Amino acid sequence: MYSSTSLFSQQRCATTYISPNNYKQDYKSAAVTNPILIPVAVHVVWHAPEEQISQEQVASQIEVLNEDYRRDNIEIPDIHPLFDDLAADVELEFCLYTITYTETSYEGIYNQLSGGKRRVCFTDLGGHDAIAPDQYLNIWVSGRSDNALGSATAPGQASTGEDGVFIAPEYFGTTGSVSTPYHLGRTCTHEIGHYFGLQHLWGPGLENDAICSGDDGITDTPKQYSSYRNTCPSQPGNSCGTPDMFMNFMNYTDDACMALFTPGQKDFIHHILMTERPGLLDSDCTSTHTYNNLINNDIHIAPNPTDGVFSIQLPSNDIYDIAIFDSTGRLVKQMQKVSGPYDQMKLVHLTNGIYFLKIGNGQKIYIKKLIIAR
Ligand SMILES: [Zn+2]
Secondary structure, eight states, X not given: OOOTTOSOOOEEEOOOOOOOTTOOTTOOOTTOOSSEEEEEEEEEEESSGGGSOOHHHHHHHHHHHHHHTTTOSTTGGGSOTTTGGGOOOOOEEEEEEEEEEEEOSOTTGGGOEETTEEGGGOGGGTSOOOSOTTTSEEEEEEOOSSSEEEEEOOTTOOOTTOOSEEEOGGGSSSSSSOXXXXXXXXXXXXXXXXXXXXXXXXXXXXXXXXXXXXXXXXXXXXOOOOOOTTOOOSSOOOTTSXXXXXXXXXXXXXXXXXXXXXXXXXXXXXXXXXXXXXXXXGOOOOOOOOOOOOOOSSOEEESSSBSSEEEEEOSSSSOEEEEEEETTSOEEEEEEEOSOSEEEEEOTTSOSEEEEEEEEOSSOEEXXXXXXXX
């Protein structure tokens, strides 16, 4: 049963779109030189002062995109083993071409129309004009009144001047005014997936319809109807008879619990780029992405998820400083480990949730994700 009075009424996105008919799953993107650089224009259109997000907040979003679309995000080493070989390097990098700032008199301007035109997309209607939307990915960051975190126009679906991605300021980037549990930039990762034609894993219909009739048209994403909205599972459910890929970026899972696009989704994105959005390929922008290189097998944590008591295997007998942060970035515990390469740790006082362990020996720093679930 659907309840419209849910405590959690936020929608991750409000997008409708049509998938291109001519897409074939076996498409191979042989002609592309990788990574593909996507130039981004960010338009901050603010009404309330807190909507005037900083350049640092914008930059933090670009960095998230570069991690998520290069399989360089912090969750990669700890993806559930059912799906860890399905995490694709999508081979897109994003570079910030420009940021514009516009003060507007319209509150929740994303949802305000004038003569059928979306005000936020036009300078003379109180927003900011797109920059050559056939050549640049335009992202408008503005207030909205539809209770969605973001939205996007699918290939070929936008009205003139309105092609791009739209995100509310409190869900854009990882610093400044961001709001948990959508504080890690995944709304934009998800909406850019729609911009490149990807559908939710449950297909074009409603989330949680419990009939398994919809599908996203991508063969390596399992069929599922659960959207995982407002959840952070550690084990997949089986909403359509096979394990759900809850950590896919095209679900509604909390930001900290998203992790991957599949090879099939990557092929689809590349196909759309060349057939529907080829102007983006003309970019001469330069990526500033530096690799985290988080994929390492030097440190093992087991079990993970844990009830708080777990073993950690360190690479050597060095002294390691271990700092533990919660999913908001708050330091919750610090310690040193000096006692050999395999040790038991107890974090029994921490509440359930996602934590990150920053582990260093003065020469190298490792980041590991830990899930406490009792
Ligand atoms: Zn969506």
